[in-house]
Amino acid sequence: MGMIAPTLAQWLDDSGMSTSNGVFITGTDTGVGKTWVGTQLIRVMRVLGREVIPRKPVESGWVSDLKQTDAWQLADAAGLPLDNTICPYRFTAALAPPRAARQAGTTLGLQQLAATCPTRWETRQFLHVEGAGGFYSPIAHDGVNADLAQILGLPIILVAEDRVGCMNHVLLIAEAIQHRALRLAGIILNARQTPIAGMDNRHDLQQYLDIPIMQFPCA
Numbered sequence: 001m002g003m004i005a006p007t008l009a010q011w012l013d014d015s016g017m018s019t020s021n022g023v024f025i026t027g028t029d030t031g032v033g034k035t036w037v038g039t040q041l042i043r044v045m046r047v048l049g050r051e052v053i054p055r056k057p058v059e060s061g062w063v064s065d066l067k068q069t070d071a072w073q074l075a076d077a078a079g080l081p082l083d084n085t086i087c088p089y090r091f092t093a094a095l096a097p098p099r100a101a102r103q104a105g106t107t108l109g110l111q112q113l114a115a116t117c118p119t120r121w122e123t124r125q126f127l128h129v130e131g132a133g134g135f136y137s138p139i140a141h142d143g144v145n146a147d148l149a150q151i152l153g154l155p156i157i158l159v160a161e162d163r164v165g166c167m168n169h170v171l172l173i174a175e176a177i178q179h180r181a182l183r184l185a186g187i188i189l190n191a192r193q194t195p196i197a198g199m200d201n202r203h204d205l206q207q208y209l210d211i212p213i214m215q216f217p218c219a
């Protein structure tokens, strides 16, 4: 994280995150780096003096090796042990949460997921909520990630994999966020693989979006 931290701290300022009460982290897809980026964001928020309250309201694809779970990684970044408050709904099937829940013989509603998050917290604290999958992925039997973001009313950070094809996904989601009158605080273009020569999605997207866009390097 060493190299990225100062840039990330600046980006958190530009996006208003460093003074926000929290964030809903969404993605253009599953596996784009919401947890990867999120853990680094949490660590920088702590350096900036905030106490982070991590939440992964539901995690499907839950594995017995706890350190591989999103919930454990978010808790660890926040300096907390993993407990049931951080991620109370855990399903082993690596499917969309409502289907994974059904396979486990239960159902999961949006209000149950919203209730995993505090309704009040202190100014020094920062609520970090990671959704499941992408912005329009179903997250409960009665709604998609966007609906949960709307109930929580938190500003949104959109994570996309920095590759050819991501601009379409980013712009579609930016429009959906605007349509729902939510606030898109910033975008992170995460290079899970070495980007191909000549590509500059940050520059190109910035022609369309007046919000801070940051690139995350491939580790």
Ligand SMILES: Nc1ncnc2c1ncn2[C@@H]1O[C@H](COP(=O)(O)OP(=O)(O)OP(=O)(O)O)[C@@H](O)[C@H]1O
Pocket: 027, 029, 030, 031, 032, 033, 034, 035, 036, 037, 070, 131, 132, 133, 134, 190, 191, 192, 193, 216, 217, 218, 219
């Ligand atoms: N910049 C990066 N460099 C190298 N590996 C990365 C990078 N970003 C993410 N990864 C790896 O890619 C995989 C997917 O990332 P991550 O789990 O953060 O995605 P996600 O969006 O949180 O997925 P999910 O929808 O399951 O929550 C992980 O194995 C992670 O370690």
Ligand SMILES: C[C@H](N)[C@H](N)CCCCCC(=O)O
Pocket: 030, 031, 059, 060, 061, 093, 094, 095, 096, 097, 132, 133, 134, 136, 137, 138
């Ligand atoms: C199992 C995976 N890693 C996520 N937890 C769930 C992703 C659901 C995506 C559903 C979809 O948009 O088609």
Ligand SMILES: [Mg+2]
Pocket: 034, 035, 036, 070, 130
């Ligand atoms: Mg994740």
